[in-house]
Amino acid sequence: MQGLTIKDLGEFGFIELIRNRFRHHRRSDVVVGIGDDVAVVDVGPFYLLATCDGQVEGVHFLSDRVPPRYSGRRLVAVNASDIAAMGGTPLWALVAMNVPDHTDVSYLEEFYEGIVEGLEKIGASLVGGNCSRTSRDTVFDLFLTGRVEKGRMVTRSGAKPGDLLVVSGTLGRARAGLTLLLRKDAESLQKILEGSSRSGIDDLLKNAILHYYAPEPRMELGRFIGSEGLARAMIDVSDGLLQDTLHICRSSGVDVVIDLESIPVDESCALVAKEVGEDPLEWALTGGEDYELLFATTQKDFKRLFEIFGSVVGLNVIGYFREGSGRVWIRMNDGSEVSAEFFASMGWTHF
Amino acid sequence: MQGLTIKDLGEFGFIELIRNRFRHHRRSDVVVGIGDDVAVVDVGPFYLLATCDGQVEGVHFLSDRVPPRYSGRRLVAVNASDIAAMGGTPLWALVAMNVPDHTDVSYLEEFYEGIVEGLEKIGASLVGGNCSRTSRDTVFDLFLTGRVEKGRMVTRSGAKPGDLLVVSGTLGRARAGLTLLLRKDAESLQKILEGSSRSGIDDLLKNAILHYYAPEPRMELGRFIGSEGLARAMIDVSDGLLQDTLHICRSSGVDVVIDLESIPVDESCALVAKEVGEDPLEWALTGGEDYELLFATTQKDFKRLFEIFGSVVGLNVIGYFREGSGRVWIRMNDGSEVSAEFFASMGWTHF
Known part of the structure; x- marks a missing residue:
């Protein structure tokens, strides 16, 4: 008999379940724990922020349609955005790479170049990681930390009536970019991306795709x-x-x-x-x-x-x-x- | 034309490639960067240690032969061991879960119970994480931090002649456990694990399996x-x-x-x-x-x-x-x- 699956419950339902289950499991130096986009820990002189977010091939990016450098940058961006939303400054990152045996090294090199490019752009540093083998899926998980001065952290709670x-x-730009990515054939995509801007519309479409890419x-x-x-x-x-x-x-x-x-x-x-x-x-x-x-x-x-x-x-x-x-x-x-x-x-x- | 694959190059070869490529990419607060088991960052009053290691179903654990609680504990153990080897104390962790849609919630709950059990055992706290969907593979990546006083950190380098x-x-115990895990049918395994110790040998085998499990x-x-x-x-x-x-x-x-x-x-x-x-x-x-x-x-x-x-x-x-x-x-x-x-x-x- 098949029980409740993760699809039935959904991501938010599962996070809620885990949060409730382990409500009492918390060290005294943890300021914000399970359930938020970013965890907050007191390390003494400042609050350390920590977040992790992944990119799965076929779910978040398409290896045959998106150059790996962009997917690497995207991996950084989705994490960095969470640090930005706390009012923080990114510090350093670890990346966990899980790929099948047959994956091209040149593809992975470019992916990592995108990661490092993305990190340098936000003033952060790649300090370590891990490599594992999978049977089919390509999964990259990034772990990004940041810092924020105590008393300057912005969370989801705190909005007041009148604000x-x-x-x-x-x-809607990312949705437009994704739609183009899925509907246009590879050649048309290439044309839009490489095209010198003969018209304002071409530029708009190009920006939408790049916005979704990274x-x-x-x-x-x-x-x-x-x-x-x-x-x-x-x-x-x-x-x-x-x-x-x-x-x-x-x-x-x-x-x-x-x-x-x-x-x-x-x-x-x-x-x-x-x-x-x-x-x-x-x-x-x-x-x-x-x-x-x-x-x-x-x-x-x-x-x-x-x-x-x-x-x-x-x-x-x-x-x-x-x-x-x-x-x-x-x-x-x-x-x-x-x-x-x-x-x-x-x-x-x-x- | 297929180029060099990650299998051809191997894990160590790939890490070496990434380390050399991004040798100059390092913030001034990074003490130990890419290539070691643990990254070390200066946060002021102490050194923060950070490591990540994953467990992939079919590679590191078998969901039909190992209870998920053990696989969760194993995920923590392989990371905690890296913190121990630096002379550090574990602090807190984030977990990235990547699973197919049809995964049982009860399986995942037990997996997380194992994670939290493992973390509590070492005095650490789960503070956050992420959930993503895959097409086939079950991949858990754990990020674990620790602390070590400055000047008390132990790395791989530093051995001197005469030491x-x-x-x-x-x-060899883990290898024995793995061999039993792969060679015995589920029923025999269960017997060994549940068996009251009728002989010293049964205890030995049970310990070997548990040692591999977690x-x-x-x-x-x-x-x-x-x-x-x-x-x-x-x-x-x-x-x-x-x-x-x-x-x-x-x-x-x-x-x-x-x-x-x-x-x-x-x-x-x-x-x-x-x-x-x-x-x-x-x-x-x-x-x-x-x-x-x-x-x-x-x-x-x-x-x-x-x-x-x-x-x-x-x-x-x-x-x-x-x-x-x-x-x-x-x-x-x-x-x-x-x-x-x-x-x-x-x-x-x-x-």
Whole structure:
């Protein structure tokens, strides 16, 4: 008899199970333990941040469509983004490589070049790792540490009624890039990537693909927010805007109202979604993997941040927090409000 | 055209390639970087140790023959042993789980119970991790940190001519356990494991299997050696005695002469090897995975260690270091010396 599988339970369900099961298993120097994107440990002069995230061939990257250097950079980026969302500075990394026997050394060399490139870009260093053999899958796990001054750490909890919900950059670009990656044949992809920009559209598509290949996490913004104490709660947009907003609301014990009209839908997202007959707004709200920063801040702090980063990375107020029990509400174009769950159940074709 | 594969190059060859390639990529706070079993980073008040090692189903453990709780404990043990070999104390861990969709949640729960049990045993804490989906393989990567006081760290380099080569416990037990695991059917295995000890032999076999399932790294010995400064170089026996001795010799730039008669061959190793027509000494010299500590020390420090740990874990002097260029020599029963390479090439059937 087959019992409950990991697919039935889902990733979040499993993390919750593990967190509850080992709730009492914690050393006194652990500040944030199981269940958050980043663990926090007190090492004396500062808080050490530690996160791990992996890339599995066929799930997160495609070895026949994405050059390994990009996949290596992506492996670093998805981890670095978590450090940025805590207001931290990356320090050093270990990488665990699990590959089948027949894997090309030249492929792996380029993959590692991407990892080191990615780490150097964020000021971190590769200090070690491990190699194991698998029967079929190619699995890279990266372990990245960071530091943050005590009292300057930003977690998911801490948003207060009246705070603004702000997101950096634009949303839906990674989803556009992934769609192109999956729908175009290798030759067309190559053309888009190598093409000199004969048109603005070519550039948009190229950027979307590169953004999916190897996103650029918002390291400077995250570090600045952390060091200056300009956000009360923060997360990176990896699961999708609605899902990640929900994480903040639940951890903070407040509700949020998101204003649909203010969502910064990426231009390439609008373009590609329309081309394949899907809703750009859906992609922006649920696509995920854009690795933008999403945070709760006050009007005053937002003004200060906007002056410095507004023109560089783009910062948009997309909602506000209010008293509640951890729910996400959507304000429709007619001014009415629906819960995000109901909104999703209506189906995206309504928009 | 297929190029050089990872199987052609081998694990050590690949690590060497990566180390050489990124030789100049190192932050100033990194004390020991790529290529060692453990990375060492200066965090101010102490050195932080960081290691990662994985367990792949079908390579390191068999899900149909080993209860998941043991495989979880094994995952911790192989990492903790590396921390012990640096003279360190474990702190906290992250675990990256990569499994196919159809994996039973109850299997995973037990696996995590083993991980947490193993961590609690060594005074460490699980603080986070990640879950990813694979198409076929089950891959667990553990990242474990530790601490060691500055100036008390023991690395592979530092052995001096005249030092003794000492190994804890016995050798070949893991190989005996693995052989039983692979050769006995599930029912016989169960019998050995559950059997009340009707004979000393049953106990020996049971211990060998449990030792392979979930080795018990020499944490107290390692920590004591580190804190009291009683070894000049140390490593754990994971690859096999000859291979791990070679790591010390190469890193320290000295030769060693190993005395065959003094190798502490485990009783179960002698028993099982004879049963299957193989040489127990070969298993003890090359079997690996016993996770004993192997170190270079002075006569005086050995005396002190032996008084405290000799009767508890067993400590055997198995050779001595001399001037040289990083080679391992074997002293034969007739007093002659041959290089370990030549010794291996003679084939084990000579003994």
